[in-house]
Amino acid sequence: MSGHLAVIGLGPGDPRYLTPEAQEALITAQALYGYGPYLDRVPACVGQSRHASDNREEGARADAALRHAASGARVAVVSGGDPGVFAMAAVVCERIKMGPESWRALDVAFVPGITAMLAVAARIGAPFGHDFCALSLSDNLKPWELVERRLDAAAGAGFVIALYNPVSRARPWQFGNAVERLRRHLPETTPVIFGRAVGRPDEHVSVTTLAEAGATSADMATLIIVGTRETRMIARTGRSPLVYTPRAAAEVSA
């Protein structure tokens, strides 16, 4: 008997972002595993068990889901956004790599979702209109020196930068340090976008400059987009400004 494990992206939270593929994978699962607040977004299904766990228990959550699937069940792990972007897909792969042979025999599917950086970008215009990168500011799983090296490389070469996991209670200084680092490469006027909870009642998306970004409040659920030298704003009377990065770059500008 070979079980089935789906690793599902819920998107930013509003059901309008949930793809039909993800919807079907949720409905057909016999058991759901996930961080509590993500599971709370999924309507109840008769006969489906739910297994909530804490944000920091990702490895144990993946193990439990894999064991359950290996027993022959149809199991789903839910992620916010896209499961492949700083979320559960890599955790599940790591555990399959380390785990028993039976886990490699499982039918495993990854179901993509709208990741936070693209949801926030869509609210404001087209900040990722040119080459871009995504970087987690958490130094739980990599040394801070590597984060700094990547900030230097990305800003120096003119990539738009998406910052995931900018701040947490245990990591209060990292975001301010990153802003200081970026100011070595980019003008003070560079647009910086702060977005959280897109599509949910507490949605908040705002634009500031690199000079002001360090003083702007952020938390673990905030997604930050730092523009390039080319990123521009369009002021609009009676409407929020648009922010975009032109497709063309005439020269090595950063």
Added chain:
Amino acid sequence: MSGHLAVIGLGPGDPRYLTPEAQEALITAQALYGYGPYLDRVPACVGQSRHASDNREEGARADAALRHAASGARVAVVSGGDPGVFAMAAVVCERIKMGPESWRALDVAFVPGITAMLAVAARIGAPFGHDFCALSLSDNLKPWELVERRLDAAAGAGFVIALYNPVSRARPWQFGNAVERLRRHLPETTPVIFGRAVGRPDEHVSVTTLAEAGATSADMATLIIVGTRETRMIARTGRSPLVYTPRAAAEVSA
């Protein structure tokens, strides 16, 4: 009278990837503008006009859609994948910036979609489990020297790299050149993923190594993912291998 313009991401092509938000935006539009093959993916709606244009007419397409919306209509521009990733959202913003004041008065909405890099990644595992970047290999809008500088920066700092627009008839040598450039930074055994047409009948996703990547065929619709030194494969009996990049990086490794 103020019109409405929606810039809509269709995802990779299969309707299972189309979000409810995008579906609603398509149905409520009075006119659709887009590259012909993308428009062909959208079922016909009674009373809705369609305006197909060629792949290279993006500026003219955006102008026509903006003019139509400014006349008071409800207009949609369709993009494959996500409109904010090397697609129509930046074009529309560029045209609004240059255009008449009436275009800045329009109600403009960007509707995110599943972009190719995340659709391909989901087919193979979790190659973007760590920090990553996305780079267009087209040198139509930027000098090739800038592409090379970005490849150096990204591979040197240990980002997973997604390559969009790797090859076209007019750009036959760029992808091979990029592979040679990446071999300066990364081992020959680095996993490289080629994906195209995810979710469509002609879907093809394969894995090779950086040593072999230059000889692997690609076209304009191929999305290529180049791993890091840490990216790993999981061989599975009777199943396709999984490819993932671990979340943790112990040191500056590239």
